[in-house]
Amino acid sequence: MTPPDTDPRIQPLLEWNRLARQNAENAIVSSMFEAGFQAIEPIEAFSTWLLVGAAAVASFLIANSDKLVPFVGRQGFLVCGGLLCLSCLFGMVSRVLALKCKIQIQTGAAVRKTFAEHLARHIEEEKKIEESAAVWGITIETGVRLERILDEFFSPLPKWVRWLAQQQLKKHEGNPQIGYLPAIKGMQWQGLFAAMQAFAFLVFLVAGFIYAAAT
Numbered sequence: 001m002t003p004p005d006t007d008p009r010i011q012p013l014l015e016w017n018r019l020a021r022q023n024a025e026n027a028i029v030s031s032m033f034e035a036g037f038q039a040i041e042p043i044e045a046f047s048t049w050l051l052v053g054a055a056a057v058a059s060f061l062i063a064n065s066d067k068l069v070p071f072v073g074r075q076g077f078l079v080c081g082g083l084l085c086l087s088c089l090f091g092m093v094s095r096v097l098a099l100k101c102k103i104q105i106q107t108g109a110a111v112r113k114t115f116a117e118h119l120a121r122h123i124e125e126e127k128k129i130e131e132s133a134a135v136w137g138i139t140i141e142t143g144v145r146l147e148r149i150l151d152e153f154f155s156p157l158p159k160w161v162r163w164l165a166q167q168q169l170k171k172h173e174g175n176p177q178i179g180y181l182p183a184i185k186g187m188q189w190q191g192l193f194a195a196m197q198a199f200a201f202l203v204f205l206v207a208g209f210i211y212a213a214a215t
Helices: 008-063 065-136 146-154 159-171 181-214
Strands: none
Touching (some): 008 065, 008 181, 065 181
C-alpha cells in the first residue's frame, strides 16, 4: 500500500499546503520587520534632541572661550570641543540614515501597494487568456516577466546604481524579505551612530569635569 505522504494523488494538495504555510510565514516575518521600523522615529527624535543640545553647548563654548580656557586649560578646551564636534557629526550621520530609511520604507510600501493592484488585474486577464487558449487547445505563457520589469526599471539609472542593485539582487536571490533588508540595515546603522553620538557627548562631559578639576 502506498504511504499517504507519497501518494501521487495528494502531491498537489501537499504542495498547496507547503506554499500556503510558506506564504503565511513570510507574511508574518514581513509584519515583524514593519513593526521593527517603528523604532526609527524614537531613535531619530533622541538623536535630534542630542544634536541640538550639543550644538547649543558648542556655541556656548565658542562664545565664552576666553572665560572657559582658564578653567579647563587650552588642551582641555580643544578636547571638549573636539568631542562635541564628533558628537554632532555622529548625530548628523544618524539623521541622514533615518531619512534614508524613511524613504526606503515609504517607497517600498508604495511599490507593494501598486504591484499588488497591477498583479490582481493581471491575474484576472490571465484567467480569461488561459480559458481562450484552452478552447484552441494551445498553451500560452502568461506569467509576469520579472527580468523585463527590472531591466525597464534600471534602464534610466546610472550604470553604477544598476550594478549595485544587481549585485544586491544576486546576493539575496531567493530571499522573500529582500525588499526589507536595506531599511533594516539602515536602521541598524542609524542606531549605532546615535549610540556613538550619545557616547561622545558623555565623554565630553567627563573630560570637562576632569580638565576643570585638574586646573
